[in-house]
Amino acid sequence: MITTSSIICPSSTRTSSPTTRCLPGSILLNTDDPCFDVGACTVVKELGYVGPVFPRDARAPCPGLNTLANHGYIPRSGRNIDFITLVAAIMEVYNISLPLALLLSVPGFLLYAHLRVCWNGIRPSVTYTLTLSSLSSFGPGLKIAHRASLVHPNYPTQCPDIDMVNDVVRSTRGLALTLSDLAGLRVSRESESELRGAQKLSGVHEQVALGESALTWLIFARKGEDISVSYFKQWFGEERIPDGWTRPEKTIGVFDARKVAGSVQQEMYRLQ
Numbered sequence: 236m237i238t239t240s241s242i243i244c245p246s247s248t249r250t251s252s253p254t255t256r257c258l259p260g261s262i263l264l265n266t267d268d269p270c271f272d273v274g275a276c277t278v279v280k281e282l283g284y285v286g287p288v289f290p291r292d293a294r295a296p297c298p299g300l301n302t303l304a305n306h307g308y309i310p311r312s313g314r315n316i317d318f319i320t321l322v323a324a325i326m327e328v329y330n331i332s333l334p335l336a337l338l339l340s341v342p343g344f345l346l347y348a349h350l351r352v353c354w355n356g357i358r359p360s361v362t363y364t365l366t367l368s369s370l371s372s373f374g375p376g377l378k379i380a381h382r383a384s385l386v387h388p389n390y391p392t393q394c395p396d397i398d399m400v401n402d403v404v405r406s407t408r409g410l411a412l413t414l415s416d417l418a419g420l421r422v423s424r425e426s427e428s429e430l431r432g433a434q435k436l437s438g439v440h441e442q443v444a445l446g447e448s449a450l451t452w453l454i455f456a457r458k459g460e461d462i463s464v465s466y467f468k469q470w471f472g473e474e475r476i477p478d479g480w481t482r483p484e485k486t487i488g489v490f491d492a493r494k495v496a497g498s499v500q501q502e503m504y505r506l507q
């Protein structure tokens with residue numbers, strides 16, 4: 236049945252990407268079908284940057300994952316992402332070890348993924364997949380999203396707040412971001428949120444936030460150098476692989492992340 240949200244997917248509908256190709260001819264796709272994935276209309280895996288195009292494209296409050304979707308390492312729709320695809324993409328793009336990629340992905344899947352049985356007219360298939368927008372939920376119970384993020388407001392959102400990105404950029408006065416700057420940002424976001432009536436971050440969320448800062452440092456700071464402001468702006472603000480950036484040469488492991496998170500925390504204590 237063709238519903239109002241059915242779309243035709245000729246190559247011209249993905250206008251922002253000169254490189255993305257769809258199945259030849261016009262194929263009717265039903266976007267109301269929970270098994271439907273816009274990304275599935277891509278025949279050739281193209282990795283150029285294309286921001287979300289369709290109204291149903293889903294994004295998370297996570298620059299790491301949105302960048303993977305915007306470059307096609309995971310479905311560009313941000314929907315129906317399977318576990319192996321996500322783990323492989325995290326390892327490939329950011330040079331993260333398998334144990335750390337699992338540590339990042341397993342909780343997300345356990346908390347937010349959906350088990351579905353789809354029927355393709357011939358046989359059933361079982362899928363266990365994640366849709367990025369589900370990660371933005373706040374509220375009681377176990378949720379990863381937290382207040383006092385660096386570039387996201389204190390309510391569920393799927394995209395960065397550009398004013399917050401620009402505030403960070405301005406605060407660097409054109410210089411690069413040091414580890415101490417990252418710690419300082421965390422201190423000011425946490426105290427600002429509390430001033431606005433938000434509860435203090437729980438111990439778990441405090442660790443999640445430290446982990447996010449640690450990953451940012453390990454991925455974007457080069458040996459002996461700080462984080463280039465343009466990397467910050469493009470990754471946090473535009474959710475793209477920054478121009479001129481290459482993935483870290485050394486694989487980032489669980490202990491590296493733990494160590495840097497500890498350093499950020501120490502620096503936060505010093506600044507408070």
Ligand code: HEM
Nearest residue numbers: 296297299339340343370379380381384385386387447450
């Ligand atoms: C290498 C992989 C990843 C990197 C580099 C990364 C990095 C980040 C960073 C820097 C933030 C903070 C954004 C801010 O402060 O405004 C963030 C937020 C978040 N990430 Fe990731 N992430 C990764 C993987 C994942 C995975 C696998 C999941 C779950 C499946 C996830 C879920 C989230 C969520 C829910 C938030 C929102 C937390 C908040 O409220 O600030 N991330 N991520």
